[in-house]
Amino acid sequence: xxxxxxxxxxxxxxxxxxxxxxxxxxxxxxxxxxxxxxxxxxxxxxxxxxxxxxxxxxxxxxxxxxxxxxxxxxxxxxxxxxxxxxxxxxxxxxxxxxxxxxxxxxxxxxxxxxxxxxxxxxxxxxxxxxxxxxxxxxxxxxxxxxxxxxxxxxxxxxxxxxxxxxxxxxxxxxxxxxxxxxxxxxxxxxxxxxxxxxxxxxxxxxxxxxxxxxxxxxxxxxxxxxxxxxxxxxxxxxxxxxxxxxxxxxxxxxxxxxxxxxxxxxxxxxxxxxxxxxxxxxxxxxxxxxxxxxxxxxxxxxxxxxxxxxxxxxxxxxxxxxxxxxxxxxxxxxxxxxxxxxxxxxxxxxxxxxxxxxxxxxxxxxxx
Amino acid sequence: xxxxxxxxxxxxxxxxxxxxxxxxxxxxxxxxxxxxxxxxxxxxxxxxxxxxxxxxxxxxxxxxxxxxxxxxxxxxxxxxxxxxxxxxxxxxxxxxxxxxxxxxxxxxxxxxxxxxxxxxxxxxxxxxxxxxxxxxxxxxxxxxxxxxxxxxxxxxxxxxxxxxxxxxxxxxxxxxxxxxxxxxxxxxxxxxxxxxxxxxxxxxxxxxxxxxxxxxxxxxxxxxxxxxxxxxxxxxxxxxxxxxxxxxxxxxxxxxxxxxxxxxxxxxxxxxxxxxxxxxxxxxxxxxxxxxxxxxxxxxxxxxxxxxxxxxxxxxxxxxxxxxxxxxxxxxxxxxxxxxxxxxxxxxxxxxxxxxxxxxxxxxxxxxxxxxxxxxxxxxxxxxx
Numbered sequence: 096x097x098x099x100x101x102x103x104x105x106x107x108x109x110x111x112x113x114x115x116x117x118x119x120x121x122x123x124x125x126x127x128x129x130x131x132x133x134x135x136x137x138x139x140x141x142x143x144x145x146x147x148x149x150x151x152x153x154x155x156x157x158x159x160x161x162x163x164x165x166x167x168x169x170x171x172x173x174x175x176x177x178x179x180x181x182x183x184x185x186x187x188x189x190x191x192x193x194x195x196x197x198x199x200x201x202x203x204x205x206x207x208x209x210x211x212x213x214x215x216x217x218x219x220x221x222x223x224x225x226x227x228x229x230x231x232x233x234x235x236x237x238x239x240x241x242x243x244x245x246x247x248x249x250x251x252x253x254x255x256x257x258x259x260x261x262x263x264x265x266x267x268x269x270x271x272x273x274x275x276x277x278x279x280x281x282x283x284x285x286x287x288x289x290x291x292x293x294x295x296x297x298x299x300x301x302x303x304x305x306x307x308x309x310x311x312x313x314x315x316x317x318x319x320x321x322x323x324x325x326x327x328x329x330x331x332x333x334x335x336x337x338x339x340x341x342x343x344x345x346x347x348x349x350x351x352x353x354x355x356x357x358x359x360x361x362x363x364x365x366x367x368x369x370x371x372x373x374x375x376x377x378x379x380x381x382x383x384x385x386x387x388x389x390x391x392x393x394x395x396x397x398x399x400x401x402x403x404x405x406x407x408x409x410x411x412x413x414x415x416x417x418x419x420x421x422x423x424x425x426x427x428x429x430x431x432x433x434x435x436x437x438x439x440x441x442x443x444x445x446x447x448x449x450x451x452x453x454x455x456x457x458x459x460x461x462x463x
Numbered sequence: 464x465x466x467x468x469x470x471x472x473x474x475x476x477x478x479x480x481x482x483x484x485x486x487x488x489x490x491x492x493x494x495x496x497x498x499x500x501x502x503x504x505x506x507x508x509x510x511x512x513x514x515x516x517x518x519x520x521x522x523x524x525x526x527x528x529x530x531x532x533x534x535x536x537x538x539x540x541x542x543x544x545x546x547x548x549x550x551x552x553x554x555x556x557x558x559x560x561x562x563x564x565x566x567x568x569x570x571x572x573x574x575x576x577x578x579x580x581x582x583x584x585x586x587x588x589x590x591x592x593x594x595x596x597x598x599x600x601x602x603x604x605x606x607x608x609x610x611x612x613x614x615x616x617x618x619x620x621x622x623x624x625x626x627x628x629x630x631x632x633x634x635x636x637x638x639x640x641x642x643x644x645x646x647x648x649x650x651x652x653x654x655x656x657x658x659x660x661x662x663x664x665x666x667x668x669x670x671x672x673x674x675x676x677x678x679x680x681x682x683x684x685x686x687x688x689x690x691x692x693x694x695x696x697x698x699x700x701x702x703x704x705x706x707x708x709x710x711x712x713x714x715x716x717x718x719x720x721x722x723x724x725x726x727x728x729x730x731x732x733x734x735x736x737x738x739x740x741x742x743x744x745x746x747x748x749x750x751x752x753x754x755x756x757x758x759x760x761x762x763x764x765x766x767x768x769x770x771x772x773x774x775x776x777x778x779x780x781x782x783x784x785x786x787x788x789x790x791x792x793x794x795x796x797x798x799x800x801x802x803x804x805x806x807x808x809x810x811x812x813x814x815x816x817x818x819x820x821x822x823x824x825x826x827x828x829x830x831x832x833x834x835x836x837x838x839x840x841x842x843x844x845x846x847x848x
Contacts, residue, residue: 390805390808392676392803392805393673393674393805393808394673395673395676396672396673396674396675396676396677397672397673399673399676399677400672400673457673461673461674463710463713463808463809
């Protein structure tokens with residue numbers, strides 16, 4: 096099996112899988128309980144929170160564990176008060192979890208305003224024309240999940256806050272967390288997903304600078320500082336902590352390796368005259384290109400039959416194509432034949448060779 | 464007093480000398496279903512079959528849900544088997560009578576020696592219900608509830624309707640047929656309708672990897688799995704890899720004939736599978752003029768490759784009716800599930816609507832030349848349960 100869809104999910108690391116039975120046995124108690132095993136479970140949860148906070152250089156009290164990054168985004172956009180200002184500024188290339196939760200805030204009186212910008216990412220000049228006293232929050236994703244384009248988060252957030260301190264900033268750091276440095280100094284909210292790092296599915300977290308700004312979506316026992324009630328999934332959180340440790344180390348040690356893999360893919364795309372959809376500044380572990388001749392699904396199915404697993408963000412039926420690529424200004428033909436290869440330090444040069452061989456074969460034999 | 468369900472057969476009653484063979488299959492099916500659901504005993508009451516609970520905690524709701532999917536059952540009643548004295552009958556009537564509704568008592572003496580005549584029983588029990596059950600009213604023409612009382616030699620049975628069955632004839636009693644099974648809305652409905660007429664189906668699905676993906680296959684399997692709840696047994700299914708043939712057709716045949724020629728090749732393969740499986744017919748989900756390829760002329764061209772009987776149970780239905788049926792059967796939500804595939808790449812832009820056999824035969828000559836006279840296809844067989 097050659098897995099090249101790490102942006103969709105990173106399979107749980109084997110060392111984590113091995114550790115899960117022991118974690119389940121040791122932390123099989125309610126972390127709110129007063130007796131010893133409960134307290135030990137609470138302690139483990141606190142350690143995980145502190146470690147995540149340390150990595151992000153924030154306070155542990157600002158880390159709220161959730162079921163996913165989608166939940167974290169929903170907590171923000173549906174938990175804010177829009178009485179004094181009701182505009183939500185966001186890029187039209189944001190992940191669906193952000194777009195949909197921002198859109199659903201319309202029932203609270205919010206209004207979404209989409210910012211168009213060039214393919215390399217957002218600039219403050221793209222945002223500035225939309226800023227007025229009605230802007231409540233601005234969303235800036237760190238790494239685009241389809242193209243790997245990187246926004247200059249630190250620079251942008253500084254510029255926005257410098258212009259108006261009243262504007263809150265949300266950032267989806269799912270595709271960058273653990274894999275590149277993230278500075279949350281001027282960020283009010285950030286969403287994180289565990290399974291993208293190789294933890295169990297069903298765990299994520301929200302960084303929130305001022306928890307009192309949010310009205311909780313889920314109420315009950317008051318867990319997670321009252322922002323997210325429900326007994327905590329401690330074992331899943333511990334796998335997130337471990338996945339972060341593994342990811343940070345692997346990506347740090349393999350920057351050159353990932354760069355070479357990307358270069359190999361880009362060279363191949365150029366040789367085949369494929370259209371490269373990932374901008375120059377994209378991360379090394381996401382490469383998006385369009386063959387221009389084979390519908391994405393045909394290529395994905397063919398590669399799947401050869402044990403190579405990749406994805407595309409497009410749906411070729413009924414004319415459905417990647418929203419992100421369309422919003423980037425690409426044609427239906429580009430969007431409907433796109434392929435996203437997402438890499439990991441475990442991917443070998445030979446894996447890319449096999450991928451290249453099969454794509455070449457498909458382009459020669461499967462084009463109708 | 465014993466709780467029971469009574470199963471009433473539908474048109475089996477109309478059968479003549481071979482009724483018992485149909486009945487035996489149905490009884491076997493009911494017994495198998497009952498056995499899976501829990502601890503029950505089985506007894507025949509004239510034209511009805513009683514399923515009697517052996518324990519107090521019997522889950523009749525689940526049993527009704529299972530029985531109502533068996534072809535051949537018209538109505539399922541629930542009630543009590545009691546001794547023939549009036550007190551016992553009244554006690555059970557109170558258990559089945561619905562509050563705040565209109566009702567009617569329908570009594571029948573299978574044992575004519577029973578002292579109270581049917582009309583007297585109707586009157587006495589009717590008066591009793593009126594006095595004991597709040598908010599009820601008699602309506603002999605269109606009652607919300609009919610309370611049936613039947614007197615047998617050794618007991619009385621008091622029952623009311625619990626659910627309508629699907630009707631039809633017991634599965635498998637009409638022989639075997641292959642079904643051209645696409646995974647859309649129509650073919651599962653067509654299959655179900657022939658299952659209802661007693662046919663045992665053998666779905667044949669054509670897929671064209673990599674132009675279709677594994678998700679589409681999963682959808683087809685889920686649809687067949689749903690139909691097994693009506694079959695009451697695993698359904699043997701064929702999955703034919705049609706890619707090589709489809710590509711040859713795409714290459715050799717004028718665009719407007721691609722659909723007809725594809726269907727003719729699918730027909731030939733289905734016919735071969737039918738012979739292997741000793742099936743006597745082929746089910747197609749076509750509805751006349753639903754799409755450009757489903758005209759009388761085109762159907763005639765496709766039928767030319769079959770020597771078996773072609774069954775088109777949906778031919779006179781419009782799309783709305785088929786959707787309504789699919790919802791009733793429970794296949795609609797599976798059929799509309801979005802599974803990404805690219806088989807639209809093989810759909811002609813302007814399909815021929817009035818093809819004639821001669822020109823279609825001419826058009827497919829090139830395909831035979833390309834595939835060779837001993838053309839073959841890959842397939843897999845699965846027992847879906």
